[in-house]
Amino acid sequence: MIIERQQDVTVAAETVMEQTSDPRLREIMVSLVRHLHGFVRDVRLTEAEFREAAAVLGELGKLTTDTHNEIILMAGSLGVSSLVCLLNNGDQGNTETAQSLLGPFWRLNSPRVANGGSIVRSDTPGAPMFVTARVVDRAGHPVAEAEVDVWHASPVGLYENQDPEQAEMNLRGKFTTDADGRFWFRSVMMTGYPIPTDGVVGRLLKLQNRHPYRPAHLHALIFKPGFKVLISQVYDPADPHLDSDVQFGVTKPLIGNFVRHEEPHPTEADVGPPWYSLDYVYRIEPGDAVLPRPPIK
Ligand code: BEZ
């Protein structure tokens, strides 16, 4: 098609997209072109802005390596990661779900830890935290022998892979649920943390007068054949950034009952106040147990 007016470009591009053989890819590409062209018209994108946008996309790619994922940070900062999660879980976003963002810090091969063990592998500041959790199916029945990866940032606000002061795999562990669907472990109470701001995302947040914080949270990834892999985060209701998460990840079912205790621990002799506890129930859905691609190595 020879283009005569600006409207013709959209018709030509959409027509070409319609030729995509795979039906799902066709649907995605037709809609993408329609919305992209609509967006360009809507904001009357200038040539300089277009060149700037191309440079930004290139930079996002260059900053994404085996150890840092700037693309995931940007998707989250635009609310896209959370939207995709909510649209694809909890009965297409109509009912509660414990699914949440994977984020850029999950690693494969967390060390196995027996129930009751600690995931603190090097000297880590912070109050002791005791997590007791249960994995159940839709009907509330226990799911035994599920594999549960947990990971969280240290009380200084860094994951071990970001922090040379922490031992390899500090604050990460893999548990197996018992016959009652339970797993439990000891760690330290985490704090909220800023996402990395030394790249494109940091520049955007600054231009929008946004803080870079995620509220304190505990990650879990639960794997059990016959169930969709549950990727979850449980948030501390006391965190000051609970309702302004830079990644838009906080939903009501994910707010945990973290409790701060002001008396000595009843059974752990080395634990004085304050210490924290968290009890949480993870409900998993039937489906294919497909692990996500690890965002970092
Ligand atoms: C996280 O929770 O680890 C996370 C999620 C999205 C972006 C940055 C961090």
Ligand code: FE
């Ligand atoms: Fe996190």
